[in-house]
Amino acid sequence: MLPMERAKASFEVARMSEALYGGADAVKRRRFIMMPAAQLLYPEKHEWTREELMKRSIDDFINIHKDFVQEGYRPQRDEVSWMGEIAGNTGSMMPHYGLFLPTIVGQGSPEQVATWLPRALNFEIIGCYAQTELAHGSAIRALQTQAVYDVETGEFILDTPTLGAMKWWNSNIGCVATHAAVYAQLIVQGKEYGLHVFMVQVRDENHHCLPGIELGDCGRKLGDNAIDTGYMRLRGVRIPREHMFSKRQYVTRDGQYKRRVSTGGDSGKASALAKRASYLTMVQARAGMTSLSAGKLAAACTVAVRYSCVRVQGFADTSEGQSYRSAENQVIEYQIQRSRLFKQVAICYAMRASGSWMNEAVRKLSDVANKSDATMPEIHASSAGLKGLCTKLSADGMEDLRKCCGGHGFLLNSGIGSMATDFVWQVSAEGDWVVLLLQTARYLMNARRAALRGEQVSGLAACLEPLRDPLFKISSARPSTPQAVEDLLNLDLLLQYFQYRTLAATTKVGERLDAKMSKGMSFEAAWNACAVGLKRAAESHIYYFMLRNFVEVIRTQQDEHVVPVLERLCALFAVQNMVAGELWSGLLPEDLIDLAEEAEAQLLDALRPDAVALVDAFDIPDRVLNSTIGRSDGRVYEALYESARDSPLNQGKGKVPFEGYEEVLAPHL
Amino acid sequence: MLPMERAKASFEVARMSEALYGGADAVKRRRFIMMPAAQLLYPEKHEWTREELMKRSIDDFINIHKDFVQEGYRPQRDEVSWMGEIAGNTGSMMPHYGLFLPTIVGQGSPEQVATWLPRALNFEIIGCYAQTELAHGSAIRALQTQAVYDVETGEFILDTPTLGAMKWWNSNIGCVATHAAVYAQLIVQGKEYGLHVFMVQVRDENHHCLPGIELGDCGRKLGDNAIDTGYMRLRGVRIPREHMFSKRQYVTRDGQYKRRVSTGGDSGKASALAKRASYLTMVQARAGMTSLSAGKLAAACTVAVRYSCVRVQGFADTSEGQSYRSAENQVIEYQIQRSRLFKQVAICYAMRASGSWMNEAVRKLSDVANKSDATMPEIHASSAGLKGLCTKLSADGMEDLRKCCGGHGFLLNSGIGSMATDFVWQVSAEGDWVVLLLQTARYLMNARRAALRGEQVSGLAACLEPLRDPLFKISSARPSTPQAVEDLLNLDLLLQYFQYRTLAATTKVGERLDAKMSKGMSFEAAWNACAVGLKRAAESHIYYFMLRNFVEVIRTQQDEHVVPVLERLCALFAVQNMVAGELWSGLLPEDLIDLAEEAEAQLLDALRPDAVALVDAFDIPDRVLNSTIGRSDGRVYEALYESARDSPLNQGKGKVPFEGYEEVLAPHL
Ligand SMILES: Cc1cc2nc3c(=O)[nH]c(=O)nc-3n(C[C@H](O)[C@H](O)[C@H](O)COP(=O)(O)OP(=O)(O)OC[C@H]3O[C@@H](n4cnc5c(N)ncnc54)[C@H](O)[C@@H]3O)c2cc1C
Ligand SMILES: Cc1cc2nc3c(=O)[nH]c(=O)nc-3n(C[C@H](O)[C@H](O)[C@H](O)COP(=O)(O)OP(=O)(O)OC[C@H]3O[C@@H](n4cnc5c(N)ncnc54)[C@H](O)[C@@H]3O)c2cc1C
Structure with missing residues (x-):
């Protein structure tokens, strides 16, 4: 099945890998890194003791x-x-x-x-x-x-x-x-x-x-x-x-x-530099965790997409009274399945783009280590929420992809079985995701206040610029309503909507916060009373941040076959987010949602032929996947059967049926 | 900490348990059932071999x-x-x-x-x-x-x-x-x-x-x-x-x-009876899985809520320069934490109500086993989606509650660590959740068509009644817009909104389905092209079903202290669903969302004093919880430490630091 799938692809896998990892050199370096470690992975490890x-x-x-x-x-x-x-x-x-x-x-x-x-x-x-x-x-x-x-x-x-x-x-x-x-x-x-x-x-x-x-x-x-x-x-x-x-x-x-004090003798400057250095370290670590979240999710996508092409389930013609040998569908043909699979593939590409964008930002910031840079606090604040949201999205995504594999995804030899549980501590450790999102919210509230004071706000916070106008009203900030599905494939318009969401969510919760404080609540009490809304504002901002980075990374790509596919993935990332409705309450007119649903359906169809190629492009060797159902040759059932035969419970056969049989079962039979 | 929390409760725990399990007799029966098994639970089981x-x-x-x-x-x-x-x-x-x-x-x-x-x-x-x-x-x-x-x-x-x-x-x-x-x-x-x-x-x-x-x-x-x-x-x-x-x-x-053929000789009637019997069996099994989903989630709620009252984390006064010994907050005081905890408590009570309601329905239907009953197909269809959604919600809920416990929730001795992973296969087995929701959707599409033909639609599908009017327009069906937060605490109005959502989602996807088929698509192709929307309609319907059952169960309660708390939980179940926005796209005016957010905040505060009592009412003995951090006496840190000391890795100390030390580590040190 998989060779047939691969033949459908609209782009060259190698070119897509280069786009993902930042060029042919990077792909080579990545393979070199993977090589020694990949030789040390063990299919039987799920049976090992601690x-x-x-x-x-x-x-x-x-x-x-x-x-x-x-x-x-x-x-x-x-x-x-x-x-x-x-x-x-x-x-x-x-x-x-x-x-x-x-x-x-x-x-x-x-x-x-x-x-x-x-x-x-x-x-x-x-x-x-x-x-x-x-x-x-x-x-x-x-x-x-x-x-x-x-x-x-x-x-x-x-x-x-x-x-x-x-x-x-x-x-x-x-x-x-x-x-x-x-x-x-x-x-x-x-x-x-x-x-x-x-x-x-x-x-x-x-x-x-x-x-x-x-x-x-x-x-x-x-x-x-x-x-x-x-x-x-x-x-x-x-x-x-x-x-x-x-x-x-x-x-x-x-x-x-x-x-x-620094040798220069200026202690203020020295402490600013120290702060800057520690910011840079943190941003770098979080960029790393964003990339890691993408990388782990990529493995789950690879398993689930390949398996969904190999797995056939359900008659193509559902009418009664047919033979049990009638033709069946690949499960990837089911719209819901495809929507769940491609959602994660799109998130994965988006995360990867944000990881790269952040790495690049760190590099640029390090180059000018002595110059002050206005975007630093903003990148630092976004990196907190980005780590928080991406680890969370990645863990959730792996688990949903596992469910997409039905029962077989529950077996550890599927490779996808324990991916989420092995990874998920990262959502809590090195900064609990909620605590980190609240840090991003704090930055947004400060940026909002600066804008209200008429100050310029830079970088991504520039979406709060309209607040500098004392007459500003959020209702007038909504971008133009798309008239046709094509409008929703336009990344600029999508970006405007995400930007608008950050602006709206920030304004709404900011006003609520101000109102509570002006009624005499302490900062802590008011903050806490608005915390659910603050988290929503921060999440909105991080999605906007991710979408923006994704678009920026796409704009640096050259390959004429790769670019349109990335654009589709990017639009899907945005459009599925709109259709899901979370964080969009009250912000989207109903006509737009109808169009967005239609756009999602079209994108899912358009991306269908590229499904396997998109995950092949992650370039994860079979040894690393360590998966019976996600292997690149698609020999799923053979692998499941072979692996099952190796189960320790099957080794004693012939002697004792199982440990304890004589004691707990035989007396009753 | 926990005795203090218990003292705050506005109701008697025993009365709430009776409301949950269907009376004092049921509570007694439940304890009797739990007793022998509870003696056979082993704290150390996480270390056992298969x-x-x-x-x-x-x-x-x-x-x-x-x-x-x-x-x-x-x-x-x-x-x-x-x-x-x-x-x-x-x-x-x-x-x-x-x-x-x-x-x-x-x-x-x-x-x-x-x-x-x-x-x-x-x-x-x-x-x-x-x-x-x-x-x-x-x-x-x-x-x-x-x-x-x-x-x-x-x-x-x-x-x-x-x-x-x-x-x-x-x-x-x-x-x-x-x-x-x-x-x-x-x-x-x-x-x-x-x-x-x-x-x-x-x-x-x-x-x-x-x-x-x-x-x-x-x-x-x-x-x-x-x-x-x-x-x-x-x-x-x-x-x-x-x-x-x-x-x-x-x-x-x-x-x-x-x-x-049945002894009566009427083969048509016999096969109807057989179908009816098999429906009843299925409904009963699914009612059981709904109750089980509630029961497992209840255990997770118990652990997470108790722990969140014992855990203090973060200074009450967040300004700089204080001593590290300054007063801190219980984490349940944080609005986001409380919102996540109470969300699951409310879902749990709602599921339990649906489980009971279904059991009751089965009992009633069995009593009249020979009479035809128009609500049977509808209850059967809803039970499919109910099993699908509840197993999914329960697994997701357990995992989010686990995350609410921070790092400690990742330890298996926390009792909450592997709850979701031990349970989650039930989302796929005995009917994959998506496949089951699509069955509910199929029923909804049939009911819609019946209504459009002018036929009467019964039971829960009665929310599709307005479709019998050929002049019906969905926009005119929206319930009255609430004017104040109090309106959103009114369960009747909330029910109307949930009913309206089912009607709107069913109509929308039904029209799309019709349009595709009238353009010549086969039923299978059209169905699949609308599947994402069909699943949304089914989910909307199941939430409505759950809310309706919850309200009905509350209406049978007498205790003056129990009823208002259940009403708050029920309102929270509905209101949080609205605030989250999923499945509501385009259906709620912005003012309503503002009120709903305010209503959520108020409900979270109103329910706060009852937090521990609400989970105590689940009546789960410590032995069943098997949890260091959720025990009823709140001695979390002592229990964590004692349990850690029992870790097999700590037993060899003194002799070999760990298995393999001499081989893999000592040569390098
Ligand atoms: C722990 C465990 C215990 C079990 N115990 C038993 C047992 O004792 N006896 C027994 O007989 N079985 C048992 N099962 C099997 C279980 O019933 C199946 O796993 C279950 O029916 C799901 O089927 P599947 O695994 O083939 O998933 P699949 O049907 O292959 O589903 C894979 C994916 O395709 C999607 N999909 C499939 N069909 C459609 C469709 N028509 N439309 C849209 N999407 C679709 C699903 O949503 C899913 O995402 C057990 C399973 C587990 C995990
Ligand atoms: C596998 C693993 C490895 C680890 N490795 C290391 C290590 O090597 N070294 C090390 O030092 N640590 C390590 N950690 C610890 C890790 O850094 C902490 O678990 C993490 O910081 C979360 O803190 P916590 O567990 O205390 O959660 P808590 O802070 O207790 O959080 C509990 C709940 O309260 C909420 N909450 C807490 N504070 C607030 C607030 N201010 N506002 C709103 N909500 C709040 C959280 O959102 C969470 O839901 C590790 C943890 C794990 C699980």
Whole structure:
């Protein structure tokens, strides 16, 4: 079935891959990255114990990375998310490289970096990122771990003074880490200095816990179990003064707290630069998570689209009284199925575009690291919501695609079975999605207020420009009503509608917020009373942001066969969002919705011949998919059967029917 | 924290439980049912192997049921879903009792029932329901397994002639079943007679496969792994003629296919009665799945609401420069969190009401089993979509509630971690949710056509009555626009809006369907081209159905403290649906949406003091919840810590840090 599908495509798959990943070079680099890891994926891994998963993930990670790193290789921006895409599980080494190393580089003084970085790169020390506590995750400012400076000995004394203060969810502290970057409240001579980071050695040379330190694994999780996410209790643990990370501040031997100033001497500028650098790091990390969300969703799309072309189900002619051998439909022919599949493919391409756009933005911003750039706060604020929304959309999308595979999607060997559950912690971790969307909302409210004051608002917030006019009314801002389906395939008009939605949602909730505060509510109370609306405004904005980035990326494309297909996907992304109705309440006239429904139907038909080619273009090797039902040769039933035969439950046959048979069943039969 | 929360409640929990479960007697019965099973739940089960899970689930099931059943106990309607609620996993015996027994009773002749039923009840034979094949699930008519009658020997010869025809997804055939009720295409003397069911013994007295039969487990699944869902290949398996289930038809020795006629002799009436009986069975099963969806979601609500009251996170005063010990908010105070929690609580109460309403309807319909009843087709059609939508809503709801628990919801010991993944196969099995919604849509299209012909339409379809007027216009059918928030708390007005939505969605897609067919499209093509809209119409109808049932159930309640709270929940169910906007595109004026948003905010506040009492009323014992973070005493952190210490990864400490340490890690350190 699949070769037939591939023959229908309107574009060359290789050209589409280049569009997705940013050129032929990038595609090559991506394949190169995928190669070694792809050789280390195991179809039978779903049957492994946690211990086995952990062991192999550690071994594989070190084997793949050590030589490269020693030869001086440092991954480029997008390479990290490609690596994440292949790794079936996070594994205990990922946080070491992904969180601990950046902490050294980002928070360490030059001497600290020189001491710790080479050893960490070389796996001589294994580090953990120890921020979250049992009782505190999102509210970082309220972490309870203390680092009290002892001026007598020149040491910090670290404590997790209560049960809730115990460090928790610290990836790889359970069994593996030797060191931890511990976030703690710095207290010097009774005075609180806020959160700081400390390097703490947690295990000795025999890998036993050091005195005063209790470590353990938090228990089995919903997914992603190759890693020993753990807890850490500290009781009077003393570390040298030099183990406070001190790129920007330090404590003197006699207990004075000092900020470092840049060599230039201008401390205001220095702190602006520091802020800028930390913004850039965050934006970069979020761009990475956006790309990763796209990459994981791409794998699910690949499985579900291919399977939906192979799966035939239901007679083409539904009248009664026919033979059971009558001709049937491929399930992708069913409009609802196709709508669900292509919705995710479109979201996936849109996310990928936003990931690339953000990477590009980071690159540009880094180039001008000394110039002030007005778009920085805006990109930073959008990146928060983008991480929040994209991880959420990706997890939801994988699960819906799994459902599209019917019963077979429930088997782990389908490859799509546990995709969502292995991924979904990312919606909560590194910023809970709701908390992040509220950050974006806060930015929008500020931008709105600036516009109302008549100030210029830049970049994406430019959609709030109309607010500068004191006579502005939202009802007059609605873009022209499309007259025909074709109008709704026009990306500019679609963009205008998304822009209008942000403007309307921001205005509406902003006015409500103002009204509550002017009635005497505190900021916190008013904010909370409007929070549902604030989240809606932020989501509207992020969709607009994604659509805009998608359009911008398309405009840089040249291939005459690729561009129209991307335009269709982009229009579908927008039009399905309108048809679904969420976040659009009251904003779209009924005629427009009728047209949008028609546009969706047309786009689903127009994209139909390109279905398999669109997912082939994700360029995910079979070994990475690790899927019986999504394999590129389409031999779904053979693969399901072979994999089932390997089920451990089928191995004992002939001897005992199953463990416990004699005991629990035979006596009754 | 929780005692304080409980003190705030505006009603007595026991009264609410009675309202939920249908009176004090029902609550008592439910506790009685829960008791034995609740003693057999194991906190450590998340660490068990599949073999161990299977073994214990078989043992427990037989121990709990055998004595009761031998004493003549047969579960009442709602009791089966209560049993399902407690069972953490389906287990290999559930399909035996839940699918195989009903097949004997529903399809067997009196002699067959007399032979097979007592042995099956007594666990002397264990049966499997063998319908689905590797290549066919939803399209039952296209199943490929053959039963060819051999007139020479008077036997049927069963075959799964191709790889795709192999039976697949047959719960408990992998290791456990001795017999199977096999669905196969009956072929007699070269003529196809369609699907029939056959009793096939699959294992011998040593529990080895019989000749020509290959059995096995399908492999590990996303969840619910205590059961050996398996496959079965049949090659020339001969069974006696008497093993075709023959309540309604049989094959004579010389190869004639005969239908049984009722003793009354009126074959038309007999077949109507048979159809009616099979409708009733189906409606009953779906009512059960609706109640089960409610019950499972109730457990998730209990965990998430309690935890959200215990969890404090984020300073009450968000200004800069405060101590890290400043006062914080319970997360349930955050409007978005509360909106997500109460949304699911309201859905849960609504589902429960629909489950009860349906049970009641079945009871009434059974009482008049000989009278024709016009509402039967309508209830049957609604039950399809109800099963489809409720299983889907329940799975989605559990997952969102899991996310509401932040990181801790990702731990399996949270009890909420794998709730959705253990449950979610029910969205696909026993009727894929989309396929079922399309069945409801088909009914709606027929009802619409009847109304357009001027015929009366009854029951819920009465909302299509206005279509009987040839001059009818949808725009004139919109209910009065509410003028104040209070209007939106009026359940009658809300019902009118939901009714109006069904009418509008049905009309819109019906007209589109007609237009396509009148342009010469085949029925199948036109249907498919409108399928997205058809599903929307069906969903609209099911929401209306749920709201109507909820209102009806409330109207039967007496308790003066319970009723206002139920009314608030019911209004919230409706209002949040409007605010979300999905399915409402173009139907609600903007002013109404503003009021609805305000109404939602007010309801969330009004329900706040009752939060914990509303979930306590579900009356789910701690043992059933099996949750560290949802326990009724609120000792969340103690429980998390204790459970973590039990993690198998923490047991080896002192000797080897972890399995593989010496091999994969020590050489590098
Ligand atoms: C698999 C996994 C790995 C992890 N790895 C690490 C690691 O290596 N190191 C580390 O330090 N941490 C790690 N974490 C912790 C992670 O960063 C936290 O779980 C995350 O920050 C969310 O915080 P929380 O779990 O405390 O949720 P909470 O903050 O308790 O959130 C609970 C609920 O309250 C809501 N809420 C909270 N605050 C607000 C607010 N202000 N306004 C509105 N709503 C609010 C949230 O939306 C959520 O629904 C990991 C977590 C997981 C699951
Ligand atoms: C855990 C589990 C236990 C099970 N237990 C049993 C058992 O004991 N005995 C048994 O016989 N079976 C059992 N089943 C099988 C179950 O009944 C089927 O999986 C179910 O009927 C769905 O069929 P399918 O998997 O073939 O999905 P498919 O029909 O292949 O559906 C795939 C996709 O196509 C879409 N689709 C299919 N047909 C149409 C259509 N006409 N119009 C529009 N869209 C369509 C669906 O919406 C879905 O998205 C079990 C399944 C599971 C997962």
